[in-house]
Amino acid sequence: MTLAASRLEKLPRSVYVVLALALAALAVFPFVATDFYIQMVARMMILGIFAMSLDLLQGVTGLVSLGHAAYFGLAGYTLAFVMPQDHAASLWWTLPVAVGASALAALVIGFVVVRTQGIYFIMVTLAFAQMVFYLFFDNKVLGGSDGLYINFKPDAGLFDLEDKRVFYWFTLAVLLLVYGFLRRLLFSPFGRALAGIRVNEHRMRAMGFGTFGYKLSAFTLAGALAGLAGYLWGAQTGFVNPELMGFHMSAHAIMMVILGGMGNFAGAVVGAFAFEYLLHLFKDLPTVGGFDAGKHWQLWMGLFIVLVVTFAPRGLLGALDRLLGGFASRQTRKNENVETGGEGLAHE
Amino acid sequence: MDIANFLIQLLNSVQYGLLLFMLAAGLTLIFGIMGVVNLAHGSFYMLGAYLAWSLASKTGSLALAIVLGTALSVVFGLAQERILFRHFYRRDHLDQVLLTFGLIYIFEDLRSIFWGDEVHGVTVPALLGDSIRLTDTLSYPVYRLFMSGICVALAIGLYLLISKTRLGMKIRAGAFNHEMTEALGINIKFIHAIVFALGVGLAAVAGMIAAPVSSVYPNMGAQVLIMCFVVVVIGGIGSVRGALIAALLVGLVDTFGKVLLPQVASMLVYVLMAVVLLWKPQGLFKQ
Numbered sequence: 001m002t003l004a005a006s007r008l009e010k011l012p013r014s015v016y017v018v019l020a021l022a023l024a025a026l027a028v029f030p031f032v033a034t035d036f037y038i039q040m041v042a043r044m045m046i047l048g049i050f051a052m053s054l055d056l057l058q059g060v061t062g063l064v065s066l067g068h069a070a071y072f073g074l075a076g077y078t079l080a081f082v083m084p085q086d087h088a089a090s091l092w093w094t095l096p097v098a099v100g101a102s103a104l105a106a107l108v109i110g111f112v113v114v115r116t117q118g119i120y121f122i123m124v125t126l127a128f129a130q131m132v133f134y135l136f137f138d139n140k141v142l143g144g145s146d147g148l149y150i151n152f153k154p155d156a157g158l159f160d161l162e163d164k165r166v167f168y169w170f171t172l173a174v175l176l177l178v179y180g181f182l183r184r185l186l187f188s189p190f191g192r193a194l195a196g197i198r199v200n201e202h203r204m205r206a207m208g209f210g211t212f213g214y215k216l217s218a219f220t221l222a223g224a225l226a227g228l229a230g231y232l233w234g235a236q237t238g239f240v241n242p243e244l245m246g247f248h249m250s251a252h253a254i255m256m257v258i259l260g261g262m263g264n265f266a267g268a269v270v271g272a273f274a275f276e277y278l279l280h281l282f283k284d285l286p287t288v289g290g291f292d293a294g295k296h297w298q299l300w301m302g303l304f305i306v307l308v309v310t311f312a313p314r315g316l317l318g319a320l321d322r323l324l325g326g327f328a329s330r331q332t333r334k335n336e337n338v339e340t341g342g343e344g345l346a347h348e
Numbered sequence: 349m350d351i352a353n354f355l356i357q358l359l360n361s362v363q364y365g366l367l368l369f370m371l372a373a374g375l376t377l378i379f380g381i382m383g384v385v386n387l388a389h390g391s392f393y394m395l396g397a398y399l400a401w402s403l404a405s406k407t408g409s410l411a412l413a414i415v416l417g418t419a420l421s422v423v424f425g426l427a428q429e430r431i432l433f434r435h436f437y438r439r440d441h442l443d444q445v446l447l448t449f450g451l452i453y454i455f456e457d458l459r460s461i462f463w464g465d466e467v468h469g470v471t472v473p474a475l476l477g478d479s480i481r482l483t484d485t486l487s488y489p490v491y492r493l494f495m496s497g498i499c500v501a502l503a504i505g506l507y508l509l510i511s512k513t514r515l516g517m518k519i520r521a522g523a524f525n526h527e528m529t530e531a532l533g534i535n536i537k538f539i540h541a542i543v544f545a546l547g548v549g550l551a552a553v554a555g556m557i558a559a560p561v562s563s564v565y566p567n568m569g570a571q572v573l574i575m576c577f578v579v580v581v582i583g584g585i586g587s588v589r590g591a592l593i594a595a596l597l598v599g600l601v602d603t604f605g606k607v608l609l610p611q612v613a614s615m616l617v618y619v620l621m622a623v624v625l626l627w628k629p630q631g632l633f634k635q
Binding site for chain 1: 630
């Protein structure tokens with residue numbers, strides 16, 4: 001199975017050195033960059049958090065949600081609802097409320113969707129996300145198709161989020177916290193149980209695990225973290241619209257996770273950066289002989305997606321791993337083979 | 349709601365349900381037999397509608413456009429199956445989701461290059477342009493009855509093909525067990541190509557006959573795809589009978605929802621899906 005073969009839970013130290021260097025570069029970036037690029041990279045980091053939340057389902061638990069943007073958008077909308085028109089509300093209560101709203105929605109929807117499996121799960125998550133999308137799209141009270149404005153950045157008290165650099169570093173800190181939390185979770189008994197469900201759910205159930213409860217918890221947690229990203233997105237752009245919870249946004253998140261490499265959360269962040277950068281690149285293409293190549297970014301993106309899925313199933317971190325890994329990566333691959341072998345046996 | 353109005357809504361819901369069935373049948377067959385999740389199925393519906401508009405305005409005849417358009421889209425479907433999809437039969441659903449999502453992007457952009465981003469109307473042929481009078485004040489367009497007729501004819505044809513013919517027997521065998529079917533000397537590659545072309549053809553015909561009623565616009569594929577997913581989920585994946593019953597059910601709920609509860613109409617079918625899933629997580633007619 002590709003799902004099992006493409007996971008990169010443990011990476012060689014050399015890959016972590018590269019990632020640490022990239023992190024250091026991110027930390028000093030606002031000192032050298034213009035406002036435009038500071039905001040662009042902050043957006044990439046927000047999407048990185050969103051992609052990590054999906055990776056908990058997709059890369060760790062093996063549940064491919066095609067409706068993950070619903071929870072992302074819901075938190076953004078919640079911020080828009082609770083933020084007063086004339087002054088900033090505190091970060092310290094609006095953030096928990098927005099994340100809580102996403103978690104609650106994920107809990108309710110998850111109760112229905114985690115009963116399904118495989119392709120059914122993909123279709124059902126999409127359908128429910130679409131329900132949320134239309135709820136906001138068709139409803140004038142909820143902003144309708146035009147969306148809502150958020151006039152102020154949340155008031156953090158200790159630091160000023162209206163300052164673009166401060167907002168950038170705040171986002172970076174959240175990104176690191178979420179990464180650290182998810183890594184801890186991955187190697188906790190809970191995380192091991194989720195990984196067990198990905199490899200073979202029947203076996204986990206036979207061993208006495210209540211897989212429904214585990215999957216529902218993972219789905220709710222992933223929804224809450226997607227909400228965290230959505231809250232930051234709403235705060236940064238000052239604007240939310242139904243597109244945030246649409247089909248394309250959900251599919252983009254899946255793409256980011258695959259593109260970076262699944263199962264270790266760093267891949268999701270790398271994927272989010274790469275994906276956003278590519279979009280930027282394609283949209284900026286020049287006009288050649290009367291043909292506006294930048295206007296047709298969807299065509300290039302589509303071709304790129306088809307090529308990646310056909311030829312590079314292990315993603316960018318997988319490629320980096322192979323480039324730098326040496327012995328360590330051979331060891332990882334050997335472990336993966338053992339695992340896939342086990343899965344193959346169980347199916348026979 | 350008086351009797352005549354009720355009758356009109358009932359006819360509308362059956363017509364919408366049958367149209368959804370044409371799409372969902374292709375989707376569920378392609379999944380049931382080849383194990384491929386095709387997110388780009390809605391794009392074939394869109395392609396059909398644009399072909400109908402384009403060919404009808406060139407030839408001046410919708411009937412001719414439908415015949416030519418069907419042939420073109422079947423050839424297009426066959427080419428895709430041979431070039432791309434056949435490499436993905438044994439791959440993970442995730443890869444298939446990505447592949448077909450990439451294809452949606454490509455098709456949407458090509459549509460924009462060839463046909464632009466405007467909304468186009470397609471005229472109903474003069475022969476079918478009349479209305480049938482139900483009461484003194486209410487009448488029903490003949491074209492909508494014609495649409496339902498075409499769908500019923502194709503549904504019966506599909507049923508006969510799958511359950512009564514030799515080819516249908518091979519298709520059913522292929523859905524049941526690939527290796528065994530191949531071992532019996534049946535050319536499974538040929539079966540796959542036929543089923544894929546059948547699915548694409550049904551989706552394109554649905555788009556073509558719907559064009560005069562719904563008009564032709566960008567994004568029409570995505571909307572219809574999601575309704576198809578709802579139908580397939582309710583009916584049970586791989587079941588053509590389930591798709592038929594679920595499609596009619598969705599047609600009823602959607603049409604009457606818009607008349608009776610317009611505020612929440614767009615959510616009603618999803619509520620229906622949630623209820624069915626709570627009761628039967630595998631759909632009504634899981635095989």
